[in-house]
Amino acid sequence: SPEGGESGGAGGRRGCSAAPPARRYRLRDGCWVLCALLVCFADGASDLWLAAQYYVRGQRWWFGLTLLFVLLPSLVVQLLSFRWAVYDWGAASTKDSAGASTKDSARGARGCCRLCAWLLQGLIHLLQLGQVWRYLRTLYLGLQSRWQAEHRRRHFYWRMMFESADISMLRLLETFLKSAPQLVLQLSIMVQQNSIEPLQGLSASASLLSLAWMIASYQKVLRDSREDKMPMSYKGAVVQILWHLFTIAARAIAFALFASVFQLYFGIFIVTHWCIMTFWIIQGETDFCMSKWEEIIYNMVVGIIYIFCWFNVKEGRSRYRMCIYYVITLSENAALTVLWFLYYDRKTTSDFHALILVCVVSSSFALGIFFMFIYYCLLHPNGPIFTPRAGGCIFRQRPPPAPGSPADAVTSPPRSLPRTTGGERDGAAGERDSCVPVFQVRPCAPPAPAARAPRTEGPVIRIDLPRKKYPAWDAHFIDRRLRKTILALEYASPTTPRLQYRTPGAPQEVLEYETTV
Secondary structure, X not given: OEEOHHHHOOOOOOOOOOOOOOOOOOHHHHHHHHHHXXXXXXXXXXXXXXXXXHHHHOOHHHHHHHHHHHHHHHHHHHHHHHHHHHHHHHHHHHHHHHHOOOOHHHHHHHHHHHHHHHHHHHHHHHOOOHHHHHHHHHHHHHHHHHXXXXXXXHHHHHXXXXXXXXXXXXXXXXXXXXXXXXXXXXXHHHHHHOOOOHHHHHHHHHHHHHHHHHHHHHHHHHHHHOOOOOOOOHHHHHHHHHHHHHHHHHHHHHHHHHHOOOHHHHHHXXXXXXXXXXXXXXXXXXXXXXXXXXXXXXXXXXHHHHHHOOOOOOOOOHHHHHHHHHHHHHHHHHHHHHHHHHHOOOXXXXXXXXXXXXXXXXXXXXHHHHHHHHHHHHHOOOOOOOOOOHHHOOOOOOOOOOOOOOOOOOOOOOEEEOOOXXXXXXXXXXXXXXXXXXXXXXXXXXXXXXXXXOOOOOOEEEEEEEOOOOOOOOHHHHOHHHHHHHHHHHHHOOOOOEEEEEOOOOHHHHHHHOOOO
């Protein structure tokens, strides 16, 4: 329920944590989107071109598999994207129809516009161009956020952030349903042929780059969407791409070598690994989705990702889980490669070429781990992770706010605020003005009590949900009703709406959320 800033009880935290800096769309952000669009296009076009080549040559079995790994994942992702578009446009259309019910001419014009929009969206997704449309829309919204006035700039910026979240989730799903099996398939064909054709190499390279790119891009957009986390730099994103590029390459080559000799056992190995990884993820009790069944489906998809690379899904010290995963991966890669080396066909592959392939697997995995250490030691958003810190703090401390400026001033929408207690709303300034900083472990001394100043920052959206923990998306990014409410208030209010999630473990305060979004 949107409320005024004074009655909403957001509760300023003076002297403890500075407000996040104002975010603006930069030209490098637009270049990143264009590069992502180029990678997406290269991945799909190279696969279709290769499938056509297999068909012309009469290699129908390879043609069928290549085309299957292109069309089936694309159909799944397009249906999901169109479902989101239906929900977003449908709700807006209903609202417009209600507003125009008094004027027949206005209603007719709006109905015609809605019909054109529906036809356009249906045609785009029917042509399997939903992701391309979303990339172009993200670029358009980002550029609009640079060209518009201050208030509308914030509105377009967060519309761009919502669209970036959508395309990141869709592309991550598509790459691991399409690019990952496509990469293993083409590498297996190369091993069986004992040769690499230019188009096969192009298709495999595009699939590999698409996988590495989307993991890094997903993590960057996720961090950029949360003001409680430091954003990832582009240097860090590039190094993370190299990290995943080499580890996935080693994994895929080991898979291809083993599958070229043991097709049946390779299928058993993949299913077993997926089941174990999915069970491990479910045991971790992730909190990404809004319902239990969606969470189970999400865990199953992450289990597919875990077949190829590491993907953090749980808050806390992930280095131990990551070390366990990479020890398992290294053991599996070594076992698969050794088994292939013992049983490969000596008539088609010489011992020298076999040794080269074994060295490529080991060196590629080593390079990936090297770039992983570079990322965590030099380019991690929170600072070097593997270095000791006083008090055990692994986060950078935010600078104190400037004297005389409110620490909780709204500078970047939408901002998530901690839950306000009853004492704070009653004017307990001493308790209200002391807190633990967001990026500091040791507590700070509370400042002197200050008089409560009238709050005029604008509306507050109270959400009757506990805030999801990183690395999950906030509820206002995955719940489309909250998105539309935020955007409506952002557009209508002269100031930015603030978000207030429920504090866990405070059941006596739930009654205050009887009128919630």
